[in-house]
């Protein structure tokens with residue numbers, strides 16, 4: 001087909017006029033990207049859900065989702081923080097799939113977009129006590145990748161002038177089936193490019209299941225033993241140096257089921273407690289089952305823990 005420049009120009013002008021008219025009718029569409037960061041919005045971070053058939057966990061998770069749906073103002077989206085199910089590391093595949101199915105069924109209650117982070121308990125068989133063979137096609141991160149990651153275990157997106165990076169912090173060495181906290185080389189390369197494309201001005205939220213920093217071990221076992229490699233992201237120092245030129249405001253994590261806030265070197269690290277509390281057996285460290293609500297505005301944020309009113313059903 002040959003091109004007709006006059007006709008193309010007329011079509012362009014007509015569509016431009018139509019677009020301009022549409023914009024004048026919808027002033028919210030004229031907001032410049034530089035002004036987007038001034039638009040307040042909220043999102044929730046709910047982590048360590050550990051859905052399972054027992055202990056009324058599905059009922060508890062649905063109660064948590066109902067609380068999120070009812071928040072006023074309504075959050076723009078939710079981010080789950082990993083450990084979506086009770087456990088895929090040590091169980092057989094049938095049990096793991098049952099738990100993922102329960103999680104999926106409950107998650108249909110969400111009335112907003114949801115982005116998922118992978119946790120260690122969402123990885124099939126990565127344990128010296130695992131029951132799923134390395135040769136099984138579901139071994140590892142396949143189920144998470146297909147169901148929750150749109151083909152990946154890490155990704156990023158923009159929202160109203162902010163940049164969100166969801167990491168996969170679950171690593172595995174060649175000679176040891178047990179997981180440990182790690183950002184692998186391929187992901188680190190992707191992250192470097194993602195940050196370059198984001199630029200140094202845009203505020204960034206990073207989500208990781210395993211924390212970069214935490215005082216959990218000091219609180220529980222003191223300082224005589226080093227923090228185990230499954231407790232923190234072992235190559236955090238590389239990340240910290242990588243983040244220096246960028247506007248990384250907030251790092252959200254889970255894994256320890258503790259409520260914790262650490263502010264250091266211009267970045268706030270928050271661990272959002274646990275939706276399941278003490279694995280659906282009540283409070284842990286005296287804290288109720290909860291999630292985090294983050295309000296972003298003017299290149300800064302506010303964070304609050306939100307109880308959703310669950311009482312454990314252990315009998």
Ligand SMILES: [Zn+2]
Nearest residue numbers: 083119120255
């Ligand atoms: Zn975990």
